[in-house]
Amino acid sequence: xxxxxxxxxxxxxxxxxxxxxxxxxxxxxxxxxxxxxxxxxxxxxxxxxxxxxxxxxxxxxxxxxxxxxxxxxxxxxxxxxxxxxxxxxxxxxxxxxxxxxxxxxxxxxxxxxxxxxxxxxxxxxxxxxxxxxxxxxxxxxxxxxxxxxxxxxxxxxxxxxxxxxxxxxxxxxxxxxxxxxxxxxxxxxxxxxxxxxxxxxxxxxxxxxxxxxxxxxxxxxxxxxxxxxxxxxxxxxxxxxxxxxxxxxxxxxxxxxxxxxxxxxxxxxxxxxxxxxxxxxxxxxxxxxxxxxxxxxxxxxxxxxxxxxxxxxxxxxxxxxx
Amino acid sequence: xxxxxxxxxxxxxxxxxxxxxxxxxxxxxxxxxxxxxxxxxxxxxxxxxxxxxxxxxxxxxxxxxxxxxxxxxxxxxxxxxxxxxxxxxxxxxxxxxxxxxxxxxxxxxxxxxxxxxxxxxxxxxxxxxxxxxxxxxxxxxxxxxxxxxxxxxxxxxxxxxxxxxxxxxxxxxxxxxxxxxxxxxxxxxxxxxxxxxxxxxxxxxxxxxxxxxxxxxxxxxxxxxxxxxxxxxxxxxxxxxxxxxxxxxxxxxxxxxxxxxxxxxxxxxxxxxxxxxxxxxxxxxxxxxxxxxxxxxxxxxxxxxxxxxxxxxxxxxxxxxxxxxxxxxxxxxxxxxxxxxxxxxxxxxx
Numbered sequence: 001x002x003x004x005x006x007x008x009x010x011x012x013x014x015x016x017x018x019x020x021x022x023x024x025x026x027x028x029x030x031x032x033x034x035x036x037x038x039x040x041x042x043x044x045x046x047x048x049x050x051x052x053x054x055x056x057x058x059x060x061x062x063x064x065x066x067x068x069x070x071x072x073x074x075x076x077x078x079x080x081x082x083x084x085x086x087x088x089x090x091x092x093x094x095x096x097x098x099x100x101x102x103x104x105x106x107x108x109x110x111x112x113x114x115x116x117x118x119x120x121x122x123x124x125x126x127x128x129x130x131x132x133x134x135x136x137x138x139x140x141x142x143x144x145x146x147x148x149x150x151x152x153x154x155x156x157x158x159x160x161x162x163x164x165x166x167x168x169x170x171x172x173x174x175x176x177x178x179x180x181x182x183x184x185x186x187x188x189x190x191x192x193x194x195x196x197x198x199x200x201x202x203x204x205x206x207x208x209x210x211x212x213x214x215x216x217x218x219x220x221x222x223x224x225x226x227x228x229x230x231x232x233x234x235x236x237x238x239x240x241x242x243x244x245x246x247x248x249x250x251x252x253x254x255x256x257x258x259x260x261x262x263x264x265x266x267x268x269x270x271x272x273x274x275x276x277x278x279x280x281x282x283x284x285x286x287x288x289x290x291x292x293x294x295x296x297x298x299x300x301x302x303x304x305x306x307x308x309x310x311x312x313x314x315x316x317x318x319x320x321x322x
Numbered sequence: 323x324x325x326x327x328x329x330x331x332x333x334x335x336x337x338x339x340x341x342x343x344x345x346x347x348x349x350x351x352x353x354x355x356x357x358x359x360x361x362x363x364x365x366x367x368x369x370x371x372x373x374x375x376x377x378x379x380x381x382x383x384x385x386x387x388x389x390x391x392x393x394x395x396x397x398x399x400x401x402x403x404x405x406x407x408x409x410x411x412x413x414x415x416x417x418x419x420x421x422x423x424x425x426x427x428x429x430x431x432x433x434x435x436x437x438x439x440x441x442x443x444x445x446x447x448x449x450x451x452x453x454x455x456x457x458x459x460x461x462x463x464x465x466x467x468x469x470x471x472x473x474x475x476x477x478x479x480x481x482x483x484x485x486x487x488x489x490x491x492x493x494x495x496x497x498x499x500x501x502x503x504x505x506x507x508x509x510x511x512x513x514x515x516x517x518x519x520x521x522x523x524x525x526x527x528x529x530x531x532x533x534x535x536x537x538x539x540x541x542x543x544x545x546x547x548x549x550x551x552x553x554x555x556x557x558x559x560x561x562x563x564x565x566x567x568x569x570x571x572x573x574x575x576x577x578x579x580x581x582x583x584x585x586x587x588x589x590x591x592x593x594x595x596x597x598x599x600x601x602x603x604x605x606x607x608x609x610x611x612x613x614x615x616x617x618x619x620x621x622x623x624x625x626x627x628x629x630x631x632x633x634x635x636x637x638x639x640x641x642x643x644x645x646x647x648x649x650x651x652x653x654x655x656x657x658x659x660x661x662x663x664x665x666x667x668x669x670x671x672x
Contacts, residue, residue, distance in 0.1 A: 050571065057566040091576075103667060104665055110573075
C-alpha cells in the first residue's frame with residue numbers, strides 16, 4: 001500500500017464561519033495502481049489532493065484523520081521528511097496551468113528552481129549547465145517542441161496546451177512514486193484534451209507511477225484508471241474497480257452521475273441530478289447526499305452511513321445496502 | 323513613391339509605435355494644455371497683478387505703464403502668444419515679486435524641493451517595503467497589528483500635522499534633530515548642483531553631508547508617513563492574496579524553501595500594485611510639500627509657489643505649475659519602466 005487515507009476531515013476557516021468540506025474521507029492507492037476520483041464540481045476533490053501534499057491554503061485546517069504514505073503519516077511528518085516527499089516522491093498537476101505558473105517569472109526560472117532543489121536533496125548542487133540539460137530533457141519528455149524557446153517564455157506567451165505540458169513536466173520532476181492529477185484537461189481546448197490525456201497516460205505507464213486522477217470527465221477516468229472512488233460533498237460514496245463501478249454502480253449518486261453523462265449512442269442529453277452541493281457551513285448531519293437522493297429514507301437524514309462491503313473490491317456508503 | 327521614401331516612413335512608423343516615444347509625445351501635448359489652462363486661470367482671477375507688484379502707494383500712471391509692459395492690456399490669447407514666444411527663447415517671463423526671470427527663480431529653488439522629494443521617496447520605499455513584508459509574512463500577528471494601527475494613523479493624519487508632531491517631539495522635546503532649515507548655522511557648502519547632500523560630497527565635506535541629512539529626516543519623514551502607511555497595507559494585502567494562489571501552492575508542492583517562495587515568487591507579483599500606487603502617492607507628496615516646506619522654512623519651489631499665488635505673480639504661477647506637471651510626467655515614465663520590469667505581461671504587450 002503506497003497511500004492510505006483514513007477519516008480525513010478538512011475545514012476552511014473564515015472569520016465568520018467554518019466550511020466543513022471533507023467529512024471523513026478514505027482512500028487507498030497501491031503501488032503502481034491508477035486511481036480515479038470522480039464527483040461533481042465542489043465535492044472537495046482538489047482539497048483532497050492538496051491535503052495529500054499538505055499544501056492547503058492558509059485558512060485550511062485538518063482537525064482529524066491520517067494520510068499514510070509509505071507507512072508514515074504525512075500530517076505528523078517533520079519538515080525535512082515532508083520536503084523530501086514533496087521534492088522527490090509526489091508530484092501534482094494543477095487544474096489550471098495558467099493559474100499554477102507564476103505569471104512574472106520565465107518558465108526557466110521556475111523550472112530551474114524545482115530541478116535544483118530536487119537535486120539538492122539528492123546531495124548534489126547542480127551547475128547551471130546541468131540545470132539546463134535537465135530542463136531541456138524534461139521538456140522533451142513532455143513532447144514540447146523547441147524547449148529553448150519555451151524556457152525563455154513567460155506563461156502568458158505559451159498556448160494552453162503548452163502550459164499544461166510545462167505543468168506536467170514540473171510534476172514529473174517530483175513524481176518519482178505518485179502523480180496527482182487534478183482535472184488536467186478541464187481548462188484546455190477540446191482538441192488538446194485528448195493529446196494531453198494520452199501524454200499523461202503514456203508517461204504514467206513508462207515510469208510506472210501510481211496515479212490519482214481527479215476528474216468529472218467520466219470517459220477519461222474509465223479509460224485511464226484501475227479503481228475509482230466517488231466523492232460527493234466531502235464524503236466517499238463508493239469505491240470499486242473501474243469496470244465494476246461503471247457497469248454495476250450501487251450508490252444512487254453514482255448511478256445518477258453515470259446516467260447524467262451524455263453519450264453518443266443515446267438520444268438526447270442525460271437528465272442531470274436535481275439540486276446542488278450542500279452548504280458546507282451547515283452540511284446535512286446524516287448522509288450528505290440525502291437532500292438530493294431519490295431513495296432517501298428516515299435514517300439517511302440523521303445517521304451517516306458506514307462503509308458496506310457489497311462484494312469483493314466494491315464498497316459503498318449507503319443505507320440502502322445495510 | 324521611391325524606395326527611400328518607403329523606408330523612412332516605415333522607420334518613422336516604428337519609432338511612433340514605441341510605447342515610450344508615444345508617451346513622451348503625449349506628455350508634451352499635456353504640458354501644452356496645462357500651460358494654456360493655468361495661463362488663463364491665473365489671469366482671470368480677481369486682483370490686479372501690476373498694482374500688487376508695485377504696492378498701494380505707486381501712482382496710477384506708473385501702474386498703468388507697468389501693466390502695458392506686462393501686456394496685461396491686451397487680450398489673453400495675444401498675451402499667451404508672446405509668452406509662448408518667450409518660452410521658445412528660454413525665458414518664462416518676469417516674476418512680479420523677485421523681478422527676475424521665472425526660470426532663474428525656478429532653477430534656484432527647485433534643488434531644495436528635489437532633494438526633499440528624493441529623500442522622501444527613499445524613506446517611503448524602504449519603509450513601505452519593510453512594513454508591508456513583515457506584516458504580510460505573518461498576518462494578524464502582534465507586529466501586523468502594530469503596523470495596522472500605525473497605518474491607520476498614517477493615512478488619517480495629514481502630513482503637515484505629522485510635520486508639527488515630529489518637529490515637536492524629535493526636535494523640541496528630545497532635541498535629537500534640527501527643527502528647520504537645510505543646514506546648521508556656520509556650515510557652508512559651495513553650490514554646484516544645488517542638492518546640498520550631493521554638493522557636500524562633491525566638496526568632500528562629510529560634516530556638512532551629515533548635517534544636511536539630519537535636516538532632511540523630519541521633513542521627509544512627515545511627507546513619507548502617509549505613503550508608507552498606504553503602500554505597506556497594499557503590499558500586505560497583495561502578499562496575503564498571492565500566497566494562496568495556485569502558483570505559490572505549486573512551489574510548496576515541490577518543496578521549495580519558504581523563504582524563496584515568499585521573497586521571490588510571492589513578493590514580485592505583489593509589488594506591482596504597490597509600485598503603481600507609489601506614482602499616485604508621489605503626486606500627493608508634491609502637493610503636501612507645499613505645506614511642509616512652509617513649516618520647516620525650506621527654501622524650495624513649493625514655498626516660492628505659495629508666495630507667487632498669494633501675490634498673484636502670474637508668470638511664476640504658470641512656471642511652478644508647469645514644473646510640477648513635468649515632474650508628474652517624469653515620475654509616471656519612471657513608474658512605467660518599473661512596472662514593465664516587474665510585469666512581463668505589460669512589457670510584451672506594448
